[in-house]
Amino acid sequence: MEDVWYVPKLGLNLFSIGKATEKGFNFTANAAGCTFRKNGCVKLSGVRNLNGVYELHMRVCIPEKPAYVHVSTANASLQLWHERLCHQNKRHVQQVLNNHGIKVHAQEQFCTGC
16 A cells, blocks of 8 residues: 555554545455455455454555654644544643643633533
């Protein structure tokens, strides 16, 4: 697969079946495992674990030159980051952001989603 994000320190990486099918892969699954085929050839397979989650057998191809991404917003508010991080506790969000050197405007806002 091309144009995918791999985050080594994430612990678990999610794989989108929808994106794979958009790229021409056919997905099949049963109680034992799953396969992704393209042009009739198996390109990726996995087994179903005890929790019902498919664990894919993948080999990570690390590029010769790593990609660096820097995202910045002029008016990043604590509320915006709270929403981006799935509505986690705002104190926790602010602590995580501070640990990564990201400064936010910490004015209190009521979150209608929470």
